Amino acid sequence: MSTAKPRAWPPRTTRARTTRPRPPTKQTAQIPDAVTSHYTCLLDDSGIMPLIDDELGPRSGPAGMPIRAVLVCLMVSIHHSGKATLADAWRLAAFCLSAASREHLGLDADGPPADDPHACLADNRCFYRAFDRLTTLLDVARHDRRTRLPQHQADLLAAAWQDDDPGHIRKRDLLQDIVTALVLTPVRWSKGRGHLAGFRGDVGIDTTATPVFARPPRTRRSTGELIASTEITAGWHHSAGAGQAEYGYSATLTVAARTRSVLGSFPQLALGLVLDTPHKRIGANAITTLKPLSTLGFPTAFAVVDRAYTDQQPAHFAQPARELGYRLALDYKVDQRGVQGSAHGALLIDGSLACPLMPDRLATATTGLDDAAIRRPSEELTALITAREPYLLRLKQNANADGAIRFQCPAAGTSPSLTCPRFDRLHQRGPLRPAAVDLTDARQRAAHLAAKPRVLPPQPDLKAGELPKICRQHTITLGKDDLGHLDKFRQDLAYLSPTWIGTYKSVRANTEGINGRLKGHDLDLGNPKNRLAHGRVAQTILVALLVTVANDHFLDQWRHTQQPPDGADTSADVLEITAEQADRMPPPNRSRPPPIP
Known part of the structure; x- marks a missing residue:
C-alpha cells in the first residue's frame, strides 16, 4: 500500500477568486428612454398601425395589451440582444422600461410586481395574446400550430x-x-x-x-x-x-x-x-x-x-x-454559355446580340467553360472576349412603350466597328476616299477602316433574298417576344x-x-x-x-x-417632410446612446 501523501491544492488567493468566471445574472439593465422613443417613432412613421387597426376593426370585450407596444418591445429586444423572441420582449417590457416609456406605449406605468408570479404570468399572457391577435388577423389559413x-x-x-x-x-x-x-x-x-x-x-x-x-x-x-x-x-x-x-x-x-x-x-x-x-x-x-x-x-x-x-x-x-x-x-450556368439562340439572324451570344458572321472561335469562347474558368479568366479568354466587342450589335434606340428596342448592324453608320463586304455589296457603299492619317496618333490609327476587323462571308455568298434580316437592313427592331423564352438570357x-x-x-x-x-x-x-x-x-x-x-x-x-462627431446631416436630396412627420422623427445628430452591453 502506497504511503505517498496526496499533492495539496494551491492556496485560495484573492486573485484566483476574482478571476473565476461568474454565471450571468438574471437581472436585465434598464432600457434608456431614448432607445424606446426611437423605435416608437420608427414604428409610428412606418404607417402600419392604421393598416392593422382598420383590419382589426371594433372588438368586444377588454382591449388587451396594445399591439403597438408588443412590436416596439420586439424591436427594442432585437436592438439589445439580437433576439426576436416574445419571452425576451416581454421581460424587457415588464422590468426594463421606465414608467414614462410604459405609459407612452399604453401599458401600466408600474408594471407587474416582480415578486408576484401570478401577476407576472397574467401580464405575460396578455403580451402573448396581443401578438396572437396580430398573427390571427393576417393569417390566410389559420390552424392550430401546436x-x-x-x-x-x-x-x-x-x-x-x-x-x-x-x-x-x-x-x-x-x-x-x-x-x-x-x-x-x-x-x-x-x-x-x-x-x-x-x-x-x-x-x-x-x-x-x-x-x-x-x-x-x-x-x-x-x-x-x-x-x-x-x-x-x-x-x-x-x-x-x-x-x-x-x-x-x-x-x-x-x-x-x-x-x-x-x-x-x-x-x-x-x-x-x-x-x-x-x-x-x-x-x-x-x-x-x-x-x-x-x-x-x-x-x-x-x-x-x-x-x-x-x-x-x-x-x-x-x-x-x-x-x-x-x-x-x-451570370449563366455551364450549359447556358456561348451561343444561346438568334433573332432576325443576329446571334444571341452570352446575352448580347452579335453579327451572324462572328468567327466561331469568338462565338464559342465561353462554351463549356466551368465556373472556375469564368471567375478567374485567363489571358487567352480575356483576349477573346475583347475581340468580340466589334461584332456586337450597337444600341440604336432604347425600349419604347411596347418594349421594342432597335439595334444597329456593326458595319452600318458613320463610325462602323468592322468592315463587311456583304454590307457594302447590298447597300452599294463604295470604297471611301483615301485620307491622310497621322501614324503617330493612336486614335486616328484605331479609327481607320484598315485597323478594324473584316468580316469574311462564305463563298459563294447567299443571295439577297436569302440573307437574314440583320444583313438586309441597317437596323432591326427586337420585340419583347422575338426571342421567346431565350429573352431571359439577354x-x-x-x-x-x-x-x-x-x-x-x-x-x-x-x-x-x-x-x-x-x-x-x-x-x-x-x-x-x-x-x-x-x-x-x-x-x-x-x-x-x-x-x-x-x-x-x-x-x-x-x-x-x-x-464627424458633431457634423450635421447633409441637405442634398432631402425629401419634403411634413410637420407631423418631423415631430415623430428622431433628432438628426448622433444623439442616440449606444446599446447597453
Missing part, C-alpha cells in the same frame, strides 16, 4: 398561400405591405437626410435561407402516415455552394449597392424583403421588392442577380424588371467584359456582404432560436422587424464612420 397535421390536410391549408381567392390575396398583400413599410422606414429617413445622395440606383437581389425551429415532415413509425411540419409552408432551401440544405423559408432581399465606377459613399441598406417558401416565385418576389422603390424617387440603373434568376421565365423577372427601368447584369452588358466585371462582381459583393451582416454576431437571421414563434405570419413579421432594426444599425454605423 399540432402536427397529416400531410394531406396541411397541403390544403398551404394552398391558401398561393391560390387566387380574393380574400386570400387581400390578406397576403396586406402582410406584404406591412413588411415593406417597416423595412423602408429607415431607408426613407436616410434619403430624407441626404445620406443616399450617392446612390445611383444599382441594386443586388438575392435569396437567403431563413431556417425555422420547427422540425421537417416525417413518417410516423406506428402507422406509416406522413406527418407535416408545424410550419406548413416551409421547405428545404438549397444554397449554391452549400453542402447541406436548411429547412425553413427563403428571404428575398434587395440591397442598395454600388459599382466600381460610382464615387462617394452611402449606407448599404436592405431596400426590400419578401418571405416565401424556398424556390417558389423567385422572380415575382424580386419584382415585389423593386416596385415600391419608385415611390421613393430612387433612380434605376443595374439589377444584378445570380443564376437562380437567370432561369426564371422572362415574364416572371426579366421583362417586368426592364419595364421598371432596370438594366440587367446576369443582358445589357457584354459578358465578362471589364464593364460587366466592374458591375456584377461589385454588386454581388455588396449583396453577400449584407447577407453576412444579417447573419452576424449581433443580429443573426440564420439562427432559428432567435425567432421561436410558429406560423408563416409570425415568421414574416419577426424577420421584417429584424431587417428593419438591422437597417437602423447599418445607418447608425455608417454615420459614425462617415460623419
